[in-house]
Amino acid sequence: MLGAIIGDIVGSRWEFNPTNDYDFEWLSKENNFTDDTICTIAIADALLHERDFGESIHNWCNRYPHPMGGYGGRFAGWVHSENPVPYNSFGNGSAMRVSPVAHWHDDENLMLDAAAATALPSHNHDEGIKGAQTVALAIFKAMEYNERHYQEAPRHIDEILEECVKFSGYDINMPKSSVLNKFDETCQGTVPVALKIISMATCFEDAVRMAVCLGADADTLGAIVGSIAEAIWGIPMKLHREIETYLPEDMRCVILDFRHARPSSFKPLIDTTYGGNDFSNVSWDILYDMDGKDVYEEEMEKAMSDKEKRRKEMTERGKARNNW
Numbered sequence: 001m002l003g004a005i006i007g008d009i010v011g012s013r014w015e016f017n018p019t020n021d022y023d024f025e026w027l028s029k030e031n032n033f034t035d036d037t038i039c040t041i042a043i044a045d046a047l048l049h050e051r052d053f054g055e056s057i058h059n060w061c062n063r064y065p066h067p068m069g070g071y072g073g074r075f076a077g078w079v080h081s082e083n084p085v086p087y088n089s090f091g092n093g094s095a096m097r098v099s100p101v102a103h104w105h106d107d108e109n110l111m112l113d114a115a116a117a118t119a120l121p122s123h124n125h126d127e128g129i130k131g132a133q134t135v136a137l138a139i140f141k142a143m144e145y146n147e148r149h150y151q152e153a154p155r156h157i158d159e160i161l162e163e164c165v166k167f168s169g170y171d172i173n174m175p176k177s178s179v180l181n182k183f184d185e186t187c188q189g190t191v192p193v194a195l196k197i198i199s200m201a202t203c204f205e206d207a208v209r210m211a212v213c214l215g216a217d218a219d220t221l222g223a224i225v226g227s228i229a230e231a232i233w234g235i236p237m238k239l240h241r242e243i244e245t246y247l248p249e250d251m252r253c254v255i256l257d258f259r260h261a262r263p264s265s266f267k268p269l270i271d272t273t274y275g276g277n278d279f280s281n282v283s284w285d286i287l288y289d290m291d292g293k294d295v296y297e298e299e300m301e302k303a304m305s306d307k308e309k310r311r312k313e314m315t316e317r318g319k320a321r322n323n324w
Contacts, residue, residue: 001040001099003235006243007208007226008036011218015069018181018215032068033246036223039097041251043118044258047104054121058084078122086120090127092190094119096220098132099227102139103265111140131187134168135224142231153232161195172196176324181215190217194224200321202314204233
């Protein structure tokens, strides 16, 4: 779930001031947690203490009534109501807060039921429920691969996404032009984009950067992408410590308690980038030589041995990314 919190905080600065610069400043004094983090913490806290999800979300949101960016539209009314009831929402709020349940449950069916339950207090529309379940399924499947063998999930991203598409019916092959600089607060407009970004990403930071610089709903897309990316690649320990400086003590306590309850959910960084470098420094050099000649096919021919598998993965992802 920490990946969702990181994606939220990194994207917070750009929610209403969108950027298309991949090399944007990662963290600054202008970043802070938003409602995405508050709701994610609320779900984790509910699991730890066997509380009703709706009660926990309502309590935590009222504990922090004025987060950076505020609460959106009808959800703000839900938060400030003394007797909150579901309002048939299919907003992406259900998808950004669901990640703790994927870390909590070992059984897929129980996990999907819990994912639905996190959406129901407010986002009880079928699309709101499906969005939450799909994100949780991606996280759950990635963790299954990594439990089988260290670093296994990054080599099975296509299979993970195939499971999610089969479950949801989402089309994740949208052209970039259809989502670039488009602020869409719905599950059906956000979750497929998050899955598409995961299909092209090479590490945790790369995935979050791609989400934020799309110029869309930066904090929430960052949170959804970050929650899935964490399960696939892990998070650098330095970033664990750095992001917690943005959080108040009560939130840090929930994270610590959750870590003690589910230690397998907090994995060290899995470095799947080529040569230990990030995408921007390496992959374009793999795709093109100094004269700008397309060397994709040449690189694919080199990727025949086990030693070259990492190069092959980076080249394939670079090709998909270049064509998006």
